[in-house]
Amino acid sequence: MDDRTHQLTYSSDQPIRSKREDRFNRALFAQRVADTTATRSDPSSIVIGLYGPWGGGKSSTLNLMEEALHDHSKVVVVRFNPWLYSSEDRLVHGFFDTLAAVLGSSLSKEGKIDSLLRDYGALLSLASLPLAAGASSSKEASRKTRDSAGSVRLDEVKRQVEEVLQQAGKRVVVLVDDIDRLARAEMQAIFKLVKLSAAFANTSYVLSFDDEMVASSIGEGYAQAGYETGRDYLSKIIQVPLHLPPADAMQLRQMVFDGVAAALRQSRIELVKQNVDAFMRYFVGGLEPRLGTPRHAKLYVNAVTFALPLLEEEVHPVDLLLMEGVRIFYPKLYLAIRDNAALFLGGGRDSDQNTEGAQRRQLTDLIRGTAGDITPEQASILRRDLLEGLFPRLGQIRYRDDVEADWAREQRVCSEQYFQRYFTYCVPPGDIGDLEVKSFLGGIASAGASKQDAALEAFARRGAFPRLIQKLHRTASTINERAASELAVAIARNALRASTEHGQASTLDSPFGQAGQLVDSLLRRIPDVQSRDRIARSIAEVAEPLTFGFECLRCVGRADDRAEEDRVLSREGDLAMRSVLVDRIRSQAARKPLHRTFGRAARELYWLWAQQSATEVASELRRTLESDPGEVSALLDAYAGEASDPADESAADAEIGAEAYDAMAKVIDPEIIAAALVRRHGSGLGVGDFYRHDLPSVAERMGHQFLWMYHRVQRELAEQAAAAATDDEGA
Numbered sequence: 001m002d003d004r005t006h007q008l009t010y011s012s013d014q015p016i017r018s019k020r021e022d023r024f025n026r027a028l029f030a031q032r033v034a035d036t037t038a039t040r041s042d043p044s045s046i047v048i049g050l051y052g053p054w055g056g057g058k059s060s061t062l063n064l065m066e067e068a069l070h071d072h073s074k075v076v077v078v079r080f081n082p083w084l085y086s087s088e089d090r091l092v093h094g095f096f097d098t099l100a101a102v103l104g105s106s107l108s109k110e111g112k113i114d115s116l117l118r119d120y121g122a123l124l125s126l127a128s129l130p131l132a133a134g135a136s137s138s139k140e141a142s143r144k145t146r147d148s149a150g151s152v153r154l155d156e157v158k159r160q161v162e163e164v165l166q167q168a169g170k171r172v173v174v175l176v177d178d179i180d181r182l183a184r185a186e187m188q189a190i191f192k193l194v195k196l197s198a199a200f201a202n203t204s205y206v207l208s209f210d211d212e213m214v215a216s217s218i219g220e221g222y223a224q225a226g227y228e229t230g231r232d233y234l235s236k237i238i239q240v241p242l243h244l245p246p247a248d249a250m251q252l253r254q255m256v257f258d259g260v261a262a263a264l265r266q267s268r269i270e271l272v273k274q275n276v277d278a279f280m281r282y283f284v285g286g287l288e289p290r291l292g293t294p295r296h297a298k299l300y301v302n303a304v305t306f307a308l309p310l311l312e313e314e315v316h317p318v319d320l321l322l323m324e325g326v327r328i329f330y331p332k333l334y335l336a337i338r339d340n341a342a343l344f345l346g347g348g349r350d351s352d353q354n355t356e357g358a359q360r361r362q363l364t365d366l367i368r369g370t371a372g373d374i375t376p377e378q379a380s381i382l383r384r385d386l387l388e389g390l391f392p393r394l395g396q397i398r399y400r401d402d403v404e405a406d407w408a409r410e411q412r413v414c415s416e417q418y419f420q421r422y423f424t425y426c427v428p429p430g431d432i433g434d435l436e437v438k439s440f441l442g443g444i445a446s447a448g449a450s451k452q453d454a455a456l457e458a459f460a461r462r463g464a465f466p467r468l469i470q471k472l473h474r475t476a477s478t479i480n481e482r483a484a485s486e487l488a489v490a491i492a493r494n495a496l497r498a499s500t501e502h503g504q505a506s507t508l509d510s511p512f513g514q515a516g517q518l519v520d521s522l523l524r525r526i527p528d529v530q531s532r533d534r535i536a537r538s539i540a541e542v543a544e545p546l547t548f549g550f551e552c553l554r555c556v557g558r559a560d561d562r563a564e565e566d567r568v569l570s571r572e573g574d575l576a577m578r579s580v581l582v583d584r585i586r587s588q589a590a591r592k593p594l595h596r597t598f599g600r601a602a603r604e605l606y607w608l609w610a611q612q613s614a615t616e617v618a619s620e621l622r623r624t625l626e627s628d629p630g631e632v633s634a635l636l637d638a639y640a641g642e643a644s645d646p647a648d649e650s651a652a653d654a655e656i657g658a659e660a661y662d663a664m665a666k667v668i669d670p671e672i673i674a675a676a677l678v679r680r681h682g683s684g685l686g687v688g689d690f691y692r693h694d695l696p697s698v699a700e701r702m703g704h705q706f707l708w709m710y711h712r713v714q715r716e717l718a719e720q721a722a723a724a725a726t727d728d729e730g731a
Contacts, residue, residue: 047238047239166202219233259300437471473518533572
């Protein structure tokens with residue numbers, strides 16, 4: 001991450017201050033309310049309610065009203081925010097202190113109106129103080145006397161205040177905001193204050209709040225609790241209820257698109273037209289129905305402004321924009337997707353039809369249950385117009401298995417490899433960032449072997465080497481010739497990091513197998529065949545473990561079933577690579593038997609060695625078995641296959657069948673192995689059934705199976721010889 005993180009600009013949630021900033025056409029509405037309030041001929045007090053949802057622009061509209069009211073010279077504007085006060089008593093004092101400060105400044109020539117208002121507030125506060133529980137009757141009488149005297153004094157101060165206002169020819173407009181943020185008791189206190197305590201002539205109030213929320217909150221405080229009770233309460237306070245005009249849908253959409261465009265520019269991300277169209281389509285179809293207020297737009301824009309630089313070049317930018325939209329507009333659905341990856345990535349499909357039906361129903365219920373109070377029809381639209389775009393398997397199309405590679409290449413959220421990044425805002429442990437891979441490839445050509453090895457070791461230490469191989473394989477077609485040649489040799493030199501065992505046999509989807517395929521892809525990036533031959537020889541010389549050298553030969557060697565144009569090496573290059581590998585195999589066998597070093601991968605090395613010198617391999621194995629008959633068990637284990645008798649659990653991974661017997665017979669005379677087994681276990685093996693459960697060890701069971709196969713082959717050979725002799729006599 002670079003310094004751009006510290007330069008990001010977020011969308012402020014502060015209300016606008018002037019009609020120059022108005023993009024939702026609220027200025028005309030505010031001007032009309034302001035003019036009507038300022039030019040009233042009736043001197044009586046009036047209370048206007050400005051209703052709207054949180055984030056709908058009520059505070060901005062009050063600011064626009066205040067701006068418009070300043071054009072009326074006979075109007076004094078007072079702004080009061082009750083959210084700043086924590087109790088009814090402080091609320092009363094705070095209100096009249098604010099009123100006194102503003103009017104005292106505006107009407108300083110008309111008398112001590114500020115002191116009058118503060119006296120009024122103090123009297124009102126004293127009169128409204130509750131009597132402590134358990135007070136005596138004398139105290140109750142005292143309170144009534146005090147209240148009676150206070151009322152007389154309140155009326156007198158009120159009269160004096162009104163006289164000052166009348167003499168000055170002024171009208172006071174009090175703007176009160178954030179009532180819907182108060183606790184219920186404080187809400188009632190502010191309404192009581194407006195209704196009973198501040199009903200001065202030539203004074204108007206504009207109270208701004210979410211009427212739905214306030215009505216519900218106040219209604220809960222009465223015996224007949226409920227929304228309608230709260231609504232009735234408000235009707236006794238508010239004389240002119242006005243609903244804030246809803247924000248224009250097209251303006252809200254444009255606000256989002258402008259904000260997203262700015263966020264993309266800050267992160268230096270440029271979308272191609274296809275991606276721009278996709279974002280607009282899925283946003284309008286799936287997210288815009290939840291875009292109701294300017295605050296929603298700002299929250300969403302801030303979310304993507306935060307997320308884009310964190311995952312720069314690590315995820316698909318459009319998928320990230322849309323997933324952030326799900327997080328902001330459907331937070332419960334976002335968490336459900338995060339916690340049910342298999343369901344959304346698989347689309348609720350299973351090979352078993354009954355299970356698949358249950359999964360699909362579960363998916364439908366999950367979407368409906370977490371997407372808020374939407375109808376089944378709206379849930380279907382959400383799924384079709386947004387979720388199926390993010391997770392294609394949710395739709396009706398059945399995708400082939402290899403499409404996962406395409407999704408991974410595009411860094412899509414529907415890829416198993418990339419899904420988690422969209423929820424962690426980072427590259428998870430064991431994974432590897434695409435930027436990191438890009439940086440590694442950028443320096444591979446100029447780095448020496450020691451730096452290359454150090455970089456690969458660092459990936460391996462964090463468990464990311466297998467994922468590195470996958471990512472390199474996906475990008476192999478874009479790697480230049482020089483980097484490809486350096487990388488191929490470096491991978492061969494460090495292939496041991498792709499396996500925890502020296503002798504692990506490879507499969508196509510194992511890290512070993514994928515590393516071999518990567519080497520093949522990298523060599524194909526080199527146009528000159530002689531250069532490929534040279535690099536292949538280098539790979540054979542340095543491949544570690546040695547079995548990876550064989551893996552590379554299997555991938556790049558001149559197979560008979562390949563057309564000439566599909567072959568990587570020339571005939572001479574293929575022979576040279578084989579020769580180098582056999583020399584290394586021979587040297588390794590001289591130090592320690594191959595089947596001891598490489599386990600079941602040794603059979604491949606014995607086979608390759610035998611292709612060049614069968615006599616040499618047979619001689620080496622004969623010497624090994626004759627010097628130590630115990631080696632025969634390790635040799636058999638290297639060739640053992642998986643047991644084919646499902647009832648024989650103890651024989652799993654330890655069966656010497658026809659395939660294993662034939663493979664061994666190609667490198668050593670079976671008679672030598674049979675003799676070693678007799679010396680090792682005696683002559684009791686090889687008789688009876690192929691599966692014998694009375695033998696105490698795996699080594700004895702494998703020895704028995706080999707001898708059983710050996711005796712059968714000998715009988716078949718004897719029968720063939722006898723038949724041939726009979727045919728000769730008949731002739």
